[in-house]
Amino acid sequence: MTSKKQQREYARRRYEKWLQHQEEVRARQRRRAVVTGSVLGALALGVVVWLVVEATSPEEPPTPTPTASEPATEPSAEPSAEPTPEAQAPDPAVAENRTWTATLTTTAGDLVLELDGAAAPQAVASFVTLAQDGFFDGTTCHRLTTNAIYVLQCGDPEGTGLGGPGYRFGPIENAPADDVYPAGTVAMARVRGDAESQGSQFFLVYEDSTITSDEAGGYTVFGRVVEGMDVLRQVAEAGVVEGTETPVTDVTIEGVQVQ
Template sequence: MTNSNRAALLAVAAVAAVLIATLVIVQMLGGEEQPAASDQDAAASFEPPPPGECVEPPAMPASPQQFDEVPDQALAEDAVWTATVTTNCGDIVMELDGTKAPQTVASFLHLAREGYWDGSPCHRLVPSGIFVLQCGDPTGTGTGNPGYGFGVENAPADAAYPRGTLAMARSTDPESNGGQFFIVYDDSQIPDNGGTGYTIFGKVTEGMDIVDRIAESGVGGTLGPEAPNQPISIVGIEVEKA
């Protein structure tokens, strides 16, 4: 064998050795790095809890989304919609009335479609005087909003909010409606808070038993003294015309 042939064979052997060593290292480290799962992937892989039970709530979003403009009322299309709210305690189905509260329903549809509420906890339970479970703040603090606000629609003149009512939460500013909402789990007379009341934009049609279980757990959860003792969080929301 000539010196040139011997050198060529040695070079090929060296390359093969490098390739084999690289393959071994990759296998030891678990192969190529896989991309992190998105929130949508997490929602798709969510395993529903057994009836009457809750599972571990999803992690809250690290950076809640913010939007520059109030969604166009035309999104509500003067129609009634169905929202299926998947939670770690089961599904809550809501009817959204775009004929009576078009701006509110348009906002709800927009935020649901954008996944704004995915991973957000229901951060407040009021068990006396009024009876509501408040949700819709991805920060879990009660101060979060989607970056915009709008006014009150369809508030009851008698301040009566029957069991199953779905209404918007806000501060004393009537223009502070945004992403937070509440479910009334027992008939309540809720003070006007600035003289304008709270927007009623729908009702719960299925899943009030879940809300009742959360209410029965009382307060004092990990998010604070007003949080439900049994954590409940939104995994995702699907909306469609009724």
């Protein structure tokens, strides 16, 4: 039986191998573009431009995240490394059908969360297990949305929106029927339209937000912030780096204690 740390290392290796594969694909496509351009140099300029653009377009996983120039319409998480038989989501029974307290020590200040293991057992089981394994230690809250919805997104070991624990889970649990996520809500990020794409990324709502459900439903609400809302608001007030959704204030999770 492999340990959870071994599972994470296996998933990380799978992810790194996937990135290497993508780079090899892009390199082959660039070489193909050069060869094609030399052979077909006499063609019309429009055709040549089309070939170069088409050949250099990288293979990418689905990208539900809006670009930085567009208002964000929902929290999202890109697919992480492909789930494997060795990396399975924790059993929902780990949540013990009870309320948990999670204390996040961050570079911006402490956050205390109350997690509802009865209403969202799968999400709480995953969060608690990852926290106990030190998965969140050293990760940054990489995304701050300040238009239309108001959330700070955390839990990505890569800090890019691409990372995860090496597994994905569903279904969506405890989503609000009215699509309203009050300030203090703690919920799971996921890929748009995919209820089974939840992993380690979560978001903290710092101002009442309406996040419209998509074809998969709403977003799993698995807890609330009971201390540290002032920290979240200070991070939000500092804003984002121009042209990005990266918070100006560094919010690195130094450790998570659950009980």
